[in-house]
Amino acid sequence: MEEARALDSTYPATKRDAFCIPTFGSMGTKLAPNGSLGDPVTYLCGNSLGCMPRSTRAAINDELDAWAARGVESHFRHSGEDRGLTSWVDIDLPLSKLMSPIVGARDSEVAIMGSLTANLNALLAAFYKPSSSRFKILCEKGAFPSDYYAFYNQCKLHGIDPDSALVRLEPRKGETYLRTEDILKAITANSDSLSIVCLPGIQYYSGQFFEIEKITAHAHSFPGIVVGWDLAHAVGNVPLELHSWNVDFACWCSYKYLNSGPGAIGGIFVHDRHASVAADPLSPDVEAMPRMAGWWGNNRDNRFQMKEVFEPIEGALGFRQSNPSVIDVVALKASLEIFKDFGGMQAIRRRSLLLSNYLLKLLQRSAYYHEKSTDGEGKVGFSIISPLNETERGAQLSLLIQFSKDNPQANTMERVFGYLNDRGVIADERRPDVIRIAPAPLYNTFEDIFTAVKLLNDAFKSL
Ligand SMILES: Cc1ncc(COP(=O)(O)O)c(C=O)c1O
Structure with missing residues (x-):
């Protein structure tokens, strides 16, 4: 001792x-x-549910107070504005700045939204575009079941037999985690037919930290392969550089190392090269990527005009679908501020x-x-x-x-x-x-x- x-x-x-x-x-x-x-007690379970920051309760109470004080008007006129609190219509925006250094992204590449499996499904819906020759998803045999269900059903949704589409990697006999060389070999072996490589940044069971940069670069050395990462166990745990590692997309939850509370809001990363929009009238023929769309991803200025035209916001914010739970968002913010303070x-x-x-x-x-x-x-x-x-x-x-x-x-x-x-x-x-x-x-x-x-x-x- x-x-x-x-x-x-x-x-x-x-x-x-x-x-x-x-x-x-x-x-x-x-x-x-x-x-x-x-x-x-000796709490060593931050990989499952992080402890509650003391500041979370006050942050949530502020929003309850705003709801009580001004009801729906708090969307645009928050009762705590004079204390720097954000009106609900933009409640999640200040978090992109706090989150982007944690995952090594540009602010525009991060959106605070949804929950992990829902986000994974939404990103797969946007990025998994199987053709008759390129339709495989490379994942792990020991993937977290929710991820496996998502991969499996994405195949089904496209009318593809998951047994022929899922390339599932497992550690060598007698070993407990995957060797990078085996992942690279599997990518090379399937390079003609792979559509997506989707792996965990850190494996939930073994704790292995995957070589994200190397694996992403190798997959990208073959044309037509997209690389996505489930960062549930990596975010807030290890430094990440998603932008410079050239990752295509990633998603995470925030209740583990990010201490945002049980089931609280997750996040996504979409590399800027995928998220540009034809906002420029000089290039109207550049179409934004089709996606699981909703009004919160639409141009904020005409969001409330109820137009039947989807004009996605440039960047990851354009992948948001619904207005976020403000309680969730401020709980996450309380924790991200501690990360920032810590350095x-x-x-x-x-x-x-x-x-x-x-x-x-x-x-x-x-x-x-x-x-x-x-x-x-x-x-x-x-x-x-x-x-x-x-x-x-x-x-x-x-x-x-x-x-x-x-x-x-x-x-x-x-x-x-x-x-x-x-x-x-x-x-x-x-x-x-x-x-x-x-x-x-x-x-x-x-x-x-x-x-x-x-x-x-x-x-x-x-x-
Ligand atoms: C690696 C991984 N993927 C997916 C999930 C499912 O998360 P959620 O229930 O937030 O969708 C978890 C939950 O712990 C996880 O660890």
Whole structure:
């Protein structure tokens, strides 16, 4: 513990107080002998749902006040205007500026909108234009199911057999994450028939950080391939440079590392080269890309004139469909302001690596750590299925819990997870045998990590 405390005093979690960390009292967790109800639990689950910023409640209350005070008029005349609050018609616009540095985009390339799967479907609707010869979607075999359902049904919507269209990559036998060289090879092998490459920036299960720039460039070296990324686990976790990496499109949710609240609003990136519009009367023949369209993507100046002409806004904003939930938007804004104050993604990544490397070190020191999976060999313990090399992963380390040969049905993972949970360690389980631990650099401490690994060791000892 002394080492962890020393690290915390050298690298203090300067923004921890900006967040509500659940306590033993609020979680209803049994107290340790010297514990008290107000002690924070060890929350290492920012990869699933980030903690609530303290400023979120006031930000939402401002909008409730505006609604109460002026009702519909708040769309154009917000009661908090004198405090710099934005009228609802433009509520999301200030967020593009806060979001674009987080994903490495131009402001015009980012829109705050929708939710992740809906956005993925909308972007696929715009970008997936299969022909009889070019119709394949390259994705992962272990993709998050929602993404797979989207890919599968996009094929169906086009009358294409998903079994022939989906190229699904999986790690080599005995390996736990994909090799970039295998992804590149698969792209080359299918280059005549690929329409879209769509992969996760960070894989939800293994925590692998894909080589976005390299994979995108390789796919683009063949004409006709579009490259999109699901950044659910990457946004706010690792620095991204979507514009200069030449990514075609990307989408994300904001409730994980971006701490915007459960199910809150997501976002999209559309590279500027796809989002120009024939706003210039001198080139009226340049048509905007067909898309899932709605009035919020339409020219703001005539949006309320109810014309039957769709004039998309230039850039990603033109892909918006509906007016956004203002409550969601301001909740996200409250968190993005903390990111800005902290100094942006490079500073976050520096702290994230300090924390996750410390976690890795303690895990590797554990008596229960196995370098390789030993399932069924008689030794309970864990191996790490995430890349060990820091450049190949984000904050998350995924532990594969190994069962004992003598008792393979012993629900080892559930028992370890339950042990941790009962003692105030909030991590994330993926049945049947994975526990994901993700220190969030904005609020987690080295002490959190020490506590989690100590209790993990105790859990194995207790089995
Ligand atoms: C990689 C990935 N894709 C898609 C989703 C689905 O997100 P949503 O429910 O916001 O559409 C998630 C949710 O955690 C995810 O992690």
